[in-house]
Amino acid sequence: MTKKLKILILAGDGIGPEVTAEAVRALEAVAQAGGHLFRFEEKPIGGVAIRSHGSPLPDDTLKAALESDAVLLGAVGSNEFNALPPSQRPEAGLLRIRAELGGFANLRPSFAWPGLTGNSPLRSDVVEGADILFVRELLGGLYFGQPREWDKQANAAWNTMRYTRDEVIRVAKVAFELARKRRKKVTSVDKANVLEVSQLWRATVTELAPQYPDVTLEHQYVDAMAMHLMNAPRNFDVVLTENLFGDILSDEAGVITGSLGMLPSATLGGKVNLYEPVHGSAPDIAGKGIANPLGAILTAAMLLRYSAGLEDEAAAIEAAVKHIVADGARTADLARGDKSVKVLSTQEVGKRVLEALSSRMAAR
Numbered sequence: 601m602t603k604k605l606k607i608l609i610l611a612g613d614g615i616g617p618e619v620t621a622e623a624v625r626a627l628e629a630v631a632q633a634g635g636h637l638f639r640f641e642e643k644p645i646g647g648v649a650i651r652s653h654g655s656p657l658p659d660d661t662l663k664a665a666l667e668s669d670a671v672l673l674g675a676v677g678s679n680e681f682n683a684l685p686p687s688q689r690p691e692a693g694l695l696r697i698r699a700e701l702g703g704f705a706n707l708r709p710s711f712a713w714p715g716l717t718g719n720s721p722l723r724s725d726v727v728e729g730a731d732i733l734f735v736r737e738l739l740g741g742l743y744f745g746q747p748r749e750w751d752k753q754a755n756a757a758w759n760t761m762r763y764t765r766d767e768v769i770r771v772a773k774v775a776f777e778l779a780r781k782r783r784k785k786v787t788s789v790d791k792a793n794v795l796e797v798s799q800l801w802r803a804t805v806t807e808l809a810p811q812y813p814d815v816t817l818e819h820q821y822v823d824a825m826a827m828h829l830m831n832a833p834r835n836f837d838v839v840l841t842e843n844l845f846g847d848i849l850s851d852e853a854g855v856i857t858g859s860l861g862m863l864p865s866a867t868l869g870g871k872v873n874l875y876e877p878v879h880g881s882a883p884d885i886a887g888k889g890i891a892n893p894l895g896a897i898l899t900a901a902m903l904l905r906y907s908a909g910l911e912d913e914a915a916a917i918e919a920a921v922k923h924i925v926a927d928g929a930r931t932a933d934l935a936r937g938d939k940s941v942k943v944l945s946t947q948e949v950g951k952r953v954l955e956a957l958s959s960r961m962a963a964r
């Protein structure tokens with residue numbers, strides 16, 4: 601069935617435009633092969649938007665985002681604006697668009713790519729076969745709870761970790777549903793031995809579990825989980841966490857992948873889904889054509905899966921990435937200074953993905 605999709609491209613700063621261009625090419629290839637109608641619109645965000653509009657998130661960009669079916673973001677951030685207060689810097693545009701779109705479920709896969717397991721600081725035999733999907737609650741918990749304050753006179757500061765039952769239910773449902781399509785296991789992370797908010801979290805997730813009898817639920821304390829992730833990452837399928845724990849654990853699990861440039865993400869549940877690679881604007885390598893585009897390309901695959909329902913096409917992109925990585929395609933971050941490795945440019949890696957993708961699409 602032909603899919604029609606209005607996709608807003610927010611390439612942003614630094615390597616954002618370089619990697620996003622390759623992700624868009626992959627989406628165009630999918631549209632062409634399947635007769636889908638993807639309409640792309642581009643708007644500024646971050647440092648480029650400050651330069652052109654005097655704001656890191658111009659009204660016009662936000663309006664276009666709210667009117668689109670999906671937003672694909674590159675990265676924001678530029679050293680040029682380091683002297684500005686945080687609320688006027690490029691990153692403020694990203695925080696605001698996330699809040700305005702309102703997604704509460706942040707999905708971050710961590711996958712041990714065959715051929716790249718040697719890049720992880722963990723032993724290959726530990727990471728091989730690891731395939732974890734983090735579902736992190738994004739709008740609640742310590743980052744948003746009130747009261748919060750740094751009382752300088754009292755020399756004291758406090759934040760509040762707060763969740764309602766409904767907030768836990770809506771994100772837990774996302775985790776259970778996704779687990780159904782994977783290896784049917786949810787690991788819910790909390791600190792229920794100490795925190796009341798975690799007791800509510802655990803009780804709510806446990807109460808929901810019988811609605812998903814085909815999914816196994818286990819609970820882990822966050823401290824133990826930090827250790828298990830490194831000792832036995834293969835034991836995990838979908839990992840459900842509140843905001844702060846998920847922030848920390850998903851970064852930790854990122855080492856399984858071997859490079860920040862390989863990590864995609866999606867934020868679901870709001871007015872419009874937001875898709876962005878995990879990495880930043882990497883000013884140290886921007887403009888050199890050497891950034892790894894695979895995180896952005898894998899982010900495009902998530903967009904196809906969660907905003908277009910094009911599961912086969914998403915899987916085809918992932919299979920193409922798997923193929924070229926196993927075949928030795930490497931940007932500099934993946935070559936890790938090994939002189940015997942032929943290092944490819946951002947565009948060359950993008951082209952390899954397209955070739956592998958088109959042969960997969962043609963074979964269907």
Ligand code: NAD
Nearest residue numbers: 675676677678860861879880881882883884885891892933
């Ligand atoms: P970063 O992710 O930009 O870079 C960290 C390191 O990883 C750098 O050495 C960089 O060269 C490398 N790297 C990152 N992505 C890569 C890729 N695709 N291919 C190859 N190497 C890659 O993080 P940072 O240096 O802490 O931040 C730089 C700027 O990006 C800052 O302004 C920061 O605020 C911003 N930032 C934005 C986002 C976002 O847009 N989502 C996320 C993190 C940081």
